[in-house]
Amino acid sequence: xxxxxxxxxxxxxxxxxxxxxxxxxxxxxxxxxxxxxxxxxxxxxxxxxxxxxxxxxxxxxxxxxxxxxxxxxxxxxxxxxxxxxxxxxxxxxxxxxxxxxxxxxxxxxxxxxxxxxxxxxxxxxxxxxxxxxxxxxxxxxxxxxxxxxxxxxxxxxxxxxxxxxxxxxxxxxxxxxxxxxxxxxxxxxxxxxxxxxxxxxxxxxxxxxxxxxxxxxxxxxxxxxxxxxxxxxxxxxxxxxxxxxxxxxxxxxxxxxxxxxxxxxxxxxxxxxxxxxxxxxxxxxxxxxxxxxxxxxxxxxxxxxxxxxxxxxxxxxxxxxxxxxxxxxxxxxxxxxxxxxxxxxxxxxxxxxxxxxxxxxxxxxxxxxxxxxxxxxxxxxxxxxxxxxxxxxxxxxxxxxxxxxxxxxxxxxxxxxxxxxxxxxxxxxxxxxxxxxxxxxxxxxxxxxxxxxxxxxxxxxxxxxxxxxxxxxxxxxxxxxxxxxxxxxxxxxxxxxxxxxxxxxxxxxxxxxxxxxxxxxxx
Numbered sequence: 001x002x003x004x005x006x007x008x009x010x011x012x013x014x015x016x017x018x019x020x021x022x023x024x025x026x027x028x029x030x031x032x033x034x035x036x037x038x039x040x041x042x043x044x045x046x047x048x049x050x051x052x053x054x055x056x057x058x059x060x061x062x063x064x065x066x067x068x069x070x071x072x073x074x075x076x077x078x079x080x081x082x083x084x085x086x087x088x089x090x091x092x093x094x095x096x097x098x099x100x101x102x103x104x105x106x107x108x109x110x111x112x113x114x115x116x117x118x119x120x121x122x123x124x125x126x127x128x129x130x131x132x133x134x135x136x137x138x139x140x141x142x143x144x145x146x147x148x149x150x151x152x153x154x155x156x157x158x159x160x161x162x163x164x165x166x167x168x169x170x171x172x173x174x175x176x177x178x179x180x181x182x183x184x185x186x187x188x189x190x191x192x193x194x195x196x197x198x199x200x201x202x203x204x205x206x207x208x209x210x211x212x213x214x215x216x217x218x219x220x221x222x223x224x225x226x227x228x229x230x231x232x233x234x235x236x237x238x239x240x241x242x243x244x245x246x247x248x249x250x251x252x253x254x255x256x257x258x259x260x261x262x263x264x265x266x267x268x269x270x271x272x273x274x275x276x277x278x279x280x281x282x283x284x285x286x287x288x289x290x291x292x293x294x295x296x297x298x299x300x301x302x303x304x305x306x307x308x309x310x311x312x313x314x315x316x317x318x319x320x321x322x323x324x325x326x327x328x329x330x331x332x333x334x335x336x337x338x339x340x341x342x343x344x345x346x347x348x349x350x351x352x353x354x355x356x357x358x359x360x361x362x363x364x365x366x367x368x369x370x371x372x373x374x375x376x377x378x379x380x381x382x383x384x385x386x387x388x389x390x391x392x393x394x395x396x397x398x399x400x401x402x403x404x405x406x407x408x409x410x411x412x413x414x415x416x417x418x419x420x421x422x423x424x425x426x427x428x429x430x431x432x433x434x435x436x437x438x439x440x441x442x443x444x445x446x447x448x449x450x451x452x453x454x455x456x457x458x459x460x461x462x463x464x465x466x467x468x469x470x471x472x473x474x475x476x477x478x479x480x481x482x483x484x485x486x487x488x489x490x491x492x493x494x495x496x497x498x499x500x501x502x503x504x505x506x507x508x509x510x511x512x513x514x515x516x517x518x519x520x521x522x523x
Contacts, residue, residue: 002068003180004318006060007200013382014204015054020045021052022215027435030101032216045213047100050203050221054093056201057194057228060518064193066322084123085231088116089224092155109219110152117151118144125231131239133320133522151230151447157256161300164283165213165293168222168324169206170301171256173199175229178252178308183236188246191323198228209245223299237315247320248311254327255282257305258334262344269347270378270419273406280380282340288381288415289339298340303330325453343380350376380451382409382416384483390420397422398466400469402454403429409440409448414484416447423493432456450476 014401024032025046032045066070074084095112098104121144128143129136137147162168183192202225208214211411217225237249250257259282267276278289286296310326335341390407397405402424409418435453456467 010060010197010200011204014201017052022046038245047218049215050217060197089396117148121147130244146246153225154230164212179236247323251311251323331515377420380417404453406451411447
């Protein structure tokens with residue numbers, strides 16, 4: 001009954017505080033403005049809703065300490081871990097607030113997250129050992145690093161899923177309730193009450209965050225809530241002396257962790273920076289496939305709920321097999337139905353097979369006479385004929401004996417994402433190479449980038465040669481504009497003898513084209 005009261009009070013405080021926070025956020029300019037590229041909502045939306053959630057949780061925790069002797073005794077007994085968690089949460093709130101208000105670089109935000117997670121680990125919340133299928137694994141000196149990696153993964157998983165109205169809040173409610181039940185099953189009343197109060201605060205915020213959202217969590221809220229849930233995942237799943245039920249704790253986060261892994265794979269396999277922002281997360285993909293706001297929440301939230309049920313079943317019946325099977329089944333359905341992650345897994349498989357072949361091939365195969373290189377094309381979404389532009393670029397690269405050409409198209413505003421890379425079989429990238437990356441724009445809209453790597457010509461003016469090379473890309477720019485403006489059948493133009501000549505060949509939407517066997521250059 002006391003836990004239910006905590007949830008109700010937390011919900012009421014959140015319902016009252018959230019509109020006040022929204023008014024304050026608008027007053028100081030803490031709003032999320034649409035940019036026509038990644039943020040496609042139609043109006044300014046106040047940020048800082050997560051501050052109202054954290055404030056509600058804090059007030060309920062203070063009230064519980066005054067009203068419950070058991071809770072007060074538990075807080076006094078665990079004062080060091082709770083103090084470090086409080087300081088780390090406030091730190092992430094501050095960093096997130098600065099990021100929401102002024103904006104900070106990705107690596108700076110990551111550094112702050114590292115400091116916050118280290119503070120939590122040093123304060124006493126660590127994964128000293130975990131249990132998996134009746135086997136206990138000691139962390140030893142790796143306890144603190146493993147704990148920090150776990151918390152970093154959870155913080156960024158919540159931060160990345162916060163990209164659709166009401167989605168992150170709904171998912172966090174499901175996870176909070178799961179931890180409340182799990183903590184109760186394993187005999188952790190303090191953690192159960194905190195998780196219940198957090199669920200109530202999130203539900204109160206969801207009143208204003210449901211589609212169409214009137215306020216967003218913001219980085220201040222998503223990172224702080226992610227840290228709280230990461231710590232609750234550790235402390236709620238303790239089965240013995242500092243022993244974590246790994247399968248259950250991980251299964252709860254399976255969908256969100258999968259989204260993070262796919263984001264990293266997508267960016268790295270297509271040659272983009274780890275800090276690159278895009279609209280390729282699970283909720284973005286579902287929206288692109290035609291799912292509405294409520295349907296997106298239902299799919300992602302339903303998948304998380306199924307994983308949560310599997311985790312609780314494994315705890316109740318003391319069998320990690322339930323958790324593993326549930327997570328495997330949910331992710332298999334998501335990938336197998338091509339809802340999300342199919343193209344990333346396909347691209348990773350192609351790269352992995354090529355790498356394994358390179359390890360087992362002792363004699364370099366002779367390339368086909370008509371091909372001077374190998375290339376890999378991946379279309380994540382869209383239907384424009386980027387392959388016409390890409391085949392022209394390959395011809396141009398071979399004519400100028402370039403080492404590598406990479407085309408990255410990522411434009412949420414026109415729902416297009418296409419990545420292709422060509423590597424010469426004869427000219428290896430080494431110390432004497434130059435590298436140029438040119439942003440691609442059309443109608444004042446950035447749609448991607450073109451990266452070119454070539455070999456320096458010793459004894460000659462590289463700048464003069466580069467000038468001749470760049471002149472030929474005037475036709476590329478014309479062809480690019482035609483593809484953007486004409487969705488049906490672009491008619492590429494040529495200009496000058498060095499202009500690329502297109503090869504007409506269509507690649508259907510959602511497909512992958514590998515024109516020649518992709519094999520990395522031997523070391």
